[in-house]
Amino acid sequence: MTEGNFVDYVKMTVSSGNGGKGSVHLHREKYITKGGPDGGDGGRGGHIILRGNKNLWTLLNYKVQRHFKAGHGEHGSKGRSTGADGEDVFMDVPLGTVVRNTETNEIVLEVTEHGEEVILLKGGLGGRGNWHFKSSTNQTPRYAQPGLPGEEMQITLELKVLADVGLVGFPNAGKSTLLSVLTSAKPKIADYEFTTLKPNLGIVKYRDFQSFVMADIPGIIEGAAEGKGLGHYFLRHIERNATLLFLIPADSKDIGKEYRILLNELKRYNPELIDKERFVVISKSDMLDDELIAEMSAELDKDLDGATYMFISSVAQQGLQELKDKLWQQLNN
Template sequence: MTEGNFVDYTKVHIESGRGGKGSTHLHREKYIDKGGPDGGDGGRGGHIIIKGNKNLWTLYHFKYQRHFKAAQGGNGAKQRRTGEDGDDIYLELPLGTVIRNTETGQIIHEVLEDGDEFIIAEGGMGGKGNWHFKSSTRQTPRYAQPGTEGEALEVTFELKILADVGLVGFPNAGKSTLLSVLTAAKPKIANYEFTTLKPNLGIVEYRDFQTFVIADIPGIIEGAAEGKGIGHRFLRHIERNSTLLFMIPADADDINEQYQILLHELRKYNPEMLDKERFVAISKSDMLDEELMGEIKEHLDNEGAFDGAPYMFISAITQHNMQQLKDRLWQMLNE
């Protein structure tokens, strides 16, 4: 999937179908001049139904169509025949999509399971036919109910990626390179900031054919919680990751300070993010020799870096500690 095909936010207009009209038919056949009312009920209008689809990873299919209107219910007919229900419209969404009322911002539904169905706009009720209104004093009612209107609604779809591990780090921290080594994903990689503008997902193959999903998300910067840079577009995607893998390059001026800035941005956006499991990977360690790596480790340990979160030196280029990193992430995911 190219970056241009990844859409994680869109607004759509939905409208369910109007109910069909009830019939005012009066029964007529040979030798029976006044058979009485036999008009059937109108059919229900079509619903707008949300359905979860685990094979979708983006809202791209809403990029060019943002108006959906379900069919009207059929009108009632003679011999008390009910009109056909209007055809429902199914809107398939990737797992992790939050649906909001665009006007109020209120969450209507969250799509979390494959095949999950939710009627977001109910079709209008069909009108009753004239036979319902027959009585001892009103033998031939010549009226019936019209169908009720459907529901019209402006909704917003927000995709929050469902992954086991989310990569957190400043731009150009080596997240995309790590993803390309651990998984079969092929993210865009270059030596400048904000190479990754859209989230990338990869499946890590572990021992005994077991797997877990890791997400490379656009790099965070100071002020992201206020929407600076890529801001909320980034932070929204790590809300549902169960484990956060912080990546800090070994050539950073102050490794622990970078970690604290990242942590501060998460705290400002949503304090509950700090309840997640955390692990720190010091990337690009191929730039260090054994002596310098030992000095950095001693310094980090002495100052109680990372608030006690475990850490590891890694290099995606030389494969240093790659298997050990997978072992540790798997252990954290299954504790």
């Protein structure tokens, strides 16, 4: 999937259908000149229904069409015939989609399971026909209920990527390179900051035909929680990850400081994020010899506040199997 096709934020208008009117009708046949009321009920309006689809990874389908309207219920008719219900509108969305009321910014619902169907807006109820209102004192009621109107809402669809492992790090830390060697994903890789502008997903193959999903999130910078850099645009994707993999290059000026900045940005955005399982990886370690790794390890034991860490090299394929083993162990604790 190219970056241009990854859409994770869409605003739109949705409307459910109006209910049909109840019928005002008196039964008449050739030899029945004064039959009783037999007006049928109106049909209900169509619902707006969101449906989870595990085969979708983007909201691209809703980039162009921004208005969805369900069908209206048909009116009741004679012979107590109920009008047909309005046609429901099913909107297939990727797993991890959050629906917000655009005006209030409140979360209306979330879709996280395949095949899950959630009614976003209910159609209006159909009105009752005049046969419902017959009584001993009113044998021929000449009124019926109108159908109830449907609902309309301005909504915002947000996609929070569902992945087992989320890669967290500064721009140009090597996250895309690691994803490309562990999975079949082909993210854009270049030697400048913010190469990755949209999340990339890849499936990491593990032993005995097992696998887990890894997400490469655009790089974090200091102040991201306030919207600097790509800000909130990508931080919401980290909320769905089971394990956070902090990636810091070996040539960083201060690995401990970078780790604390990253951790602080996550905490400021959502304090619950720091409760997730996390693991620190020192990338680009093929430029280090054993003596230098030993010296750095002694410092990291103090600088990383006891966090688990390891050295790898994506380019030299060093430590990758051990990394997969540790991630698998964390995911299945």
